Amino acid sequence: MNDLEPAAAVEEALRGNGISVESLSLEESVSLTYLTAFPDVEPDHGEVGRAVTALLELTGGDWEPITVEATVLRSESDVQATWRLEADWIRAYNDGALNDEELSQRVLDSLYEEGGE
Structure with missing residues (x-):
């Protein structure tokens, strides 16, 4: 991680990957809310992937993986979806126990579309 405060470094990494961060907090987990560039009915999987990639890149340095809860x-008041990136998934990915496809599938399996089931 760079010399920025942890939350600022996370926000910078996300914005650098084209994610429009609305709010971000780091406590027991990362709570991320972002404005999609694709306000369709379904969330854009590529955009979710870019957010996940930005977060994974941070864990290559000094940042200890923690669970991410994304909205x-x-x-401003219209939630499209939510998704999760578990700390254990990040560790397994970094250790080589999960590949790109397996990690992506776990994140997509956690995806909950508002108005969906």
């Missing part, structure tokens, strides 16, 4: 907004 995707179409607009």
Whole structure:
């Protein structure tokens, strides 16, 4: 991680991957809310992937993996979806126990579309 405060470094990494961060907090987990560039009915998997990639890149340095709870907004008060990235998944990925496809599938399996089941 760079010399920024942890939350600022996470936000910078996300913004650098084209994620429009609305709010971010780091406590027991990362709580991330971002405004999608694709306000369709379904969330854009590529955009979710870019957010995950940004977070994974941070764990290659000094940042200890923690669970990420993400909320995707179409607009300020319109939630499109939520998704999770578990700390254990990050560790398994970094250790080589999960490949790109397996990690992606876990994140997509956690995806909950508002108005969906």
